[in-house]
Amino acid sequence: MKESISENICDESVFNRIYNTLGHDLHNFIYYKYGSQVNADDKAQEAFIKLWNNCTKVQLDKAKSFLFTVANNLALNEIKHQKVVLKYQKSKPVKHSYETPEFILEKEQFAERYQKVLESLSEEQRVAFLLSKVEGKTHKEIAQMLDITQKVVEYRIYSAFKVLKEKLEAFKLK
Template identity: 70%
Template sequence: MPKELNDNICEDKVFERVYNKYSQDLLNFLYYKYGSQINPNDVTQDAFIKLWDNCKNVTLSKAKSFLFTVANNMMLNEIKHQKVVLKYHQEKPKNYTNESPEFILEKEQFLQRYQKVLENLNEEQRIAFLLNKVEGKKHSEIAELLDVTQKVVEYRIYSAFNTLKKELEGFKIK
């Protein structure tokens, strides 16, 4: 018994003895109880890491019990996690919308008309308009990019907007 008081698991040689003595038994226990689906090698190593992290709190006589309890709990937690993952995969995502078929059709038709009107804009208007409304660039940034004045950029965007408004009923932009 006095020897046990001097044996501190935090010492490398003592920990190595514990590892050599219990690692194969722990691995076999986990493999026999849970199979190889959840890797028992990893759990065995993790259990020894937890022992090392808690070496000051675990005595040498309680090391085996600590290892087996920790490893068993880790396996049970992993099984619970796998059940949650499986349940999540079994749930079917909703494949419906609250939009009516008429609305979806109108939206597609509007998008086609919008694209045609954009194609019919002259190149300067289209570029300025898309840089501003799609990419969110400021008028000054567009002017610098296109090497024109800011007033020219404003005019191009304004004229593109007016064309879109004329060609598309109900077209509003922020």
């Protein structure tokens, strides 16, 4: 790149020429140096973004050095970050459970039974109940979604609760 010193990197045509000339080489440099540990495309793009953001501070004859140094540093920072993440994953905090094994078993049994009861509800009851209790929709919103009256929605939810209460009686629902 033997351009005159008067050319400014902030000029879009000059920047495009730098990008077209060095983009592929920069990508290959990062890829060959670090392999699949880092995304070479991303690091090359980030380096060009930094060059654009610092175009007034970087001289044209130093652009190549700037790009390769920045991309290399970005890749090294990514690898350092990956090491920290890996180190944290290896040293998982000890999970303490203050729940008794009986409670955990009952909770699992309840979840299984609850699923079965939900499956036994009619489709209308199940849809209205889940929209209300899981999605948090109001009765009015459910009525609009299902194109029914609000009273029908209330009835379907009430009847679903009644079935749940009857079939899950052993778990003492209130």
